[in-house]
Each structure stands twice: as C-alpha cells, then as structure tokens.
Amino acid sequence: MESASPGELVKVTGAGPDLDGIVFDTPSTTQVVVAVMDPVRGPRFQTVNPSALAERTEDGPHDRALRMLVRRTPPPVRGSGRGGTAGARGQSGYKRGTAHRPTGR
Numbered sequence: 001m002e003s004a005s006p007g008e009l010v011k012v013t014g015a016g017p018d019l020d021g022i023v024f025d026t027p028s029t030t031q032v033v034v035a036v037m038d039p040v041r042g043p044r045f046q047t048v049n050p051s052a053l054a055e056r057t058e059d060g061p062h063d064r065a066l067r068m069l070v071r072r073t074p075p076p077v078r079g080s081g082r083g084g085t086a087g088a089r090g091q092s093g094y095k096r097g098t099a100h101r102p103t104g105r
Contacts, residue, residue: 003026003050004023004026004032004050004053005023005026006023006024006025006026007022007023007070008022008023008055009021009022009055009056009057009059009060009063010022010023010034010053010054010055010056011053011054011055011056012034012036012046012048012052012053013052013053013054014048014052019036019037019046020036020037020056020060020062020063020066021034021035021036021037021046021066022034022035022063022066022067022070023035023053024045024070024073025075025076026050027076029050030049030050031047031048031049031050032047032048032049032050032053033045033046033047033076034046034047034048034053035066035069035070036066037062037065037066042065043062043065043066043068043069044069045069045073
C-alpha cells in the first residue's frame with residue numbers, strides 16, 4: 001500500500017492472523033497507527049509499518065466498534081513534546097520572576 005490516510009479501511013498483515021483495521025494517524029513515513037480489534041482486549045490502537053497494510057473495500061464485522069474508538073480519541077498533537085509551541089521559549093516579555101519587595105524597616 002503506497003500511502004494511508006486517516007479513516008481508510010485496511011487489513012493488517014504480518015505476524016499472526018490478518019486483522020481488519022481503520023487508519024487513525026500517520027506520524028511518519030515508517031509508522032501508521034491503526035485501530036484494530038483484539039479478540040482478548042477489544043478495540044485498540046496498534047502501530048505498524050506501512051508495508052504491513054493492504055487495502056480492503058468491504059466493511060468488516062468490527063468496523064462499528066473501531067469507528068467509535070477513533071471518534072472518541074482526541075486527534076494527535078503535533079509539535080514539541082513539552083506542550084509548548086515549536087520554536088518558542090515561554091511567554092515573551094516576562095524573562096524573570098518578580099523581585100522581593102521589602103515592606104519597610
């Protein structure tokens with residue numbers, strides 16, 4: 001499969017049985033996050049290599065549960081790992097904390 005876009009129906013092939021899935025995110029060119037149905041744990045996300053994906057056209061028996069998992073999960077956040085904006089260092093204008101203010105002697 002060349003490129004996977006979010007919401008696309010795929011089949012995860014590779015080690016173990018083939019699993020029906022729905023693409024959730026593509027964080028890089030070598031990783032795709034797919035919602036799959038685990039027989040023991042239920043619907044979950046799995047990170048796979050794009051070469052382990054094959055297209056599928058028909059809906060599977062677990063697609064409703066997978067769509068609900070994708071819908072209730074917040075979209076992935078891009079940017080720095082510390083929660084700030086990329087390239088910025090805190091708030092501008094306030095470089096130091098406030099100084100001690102004596103009340104008088």
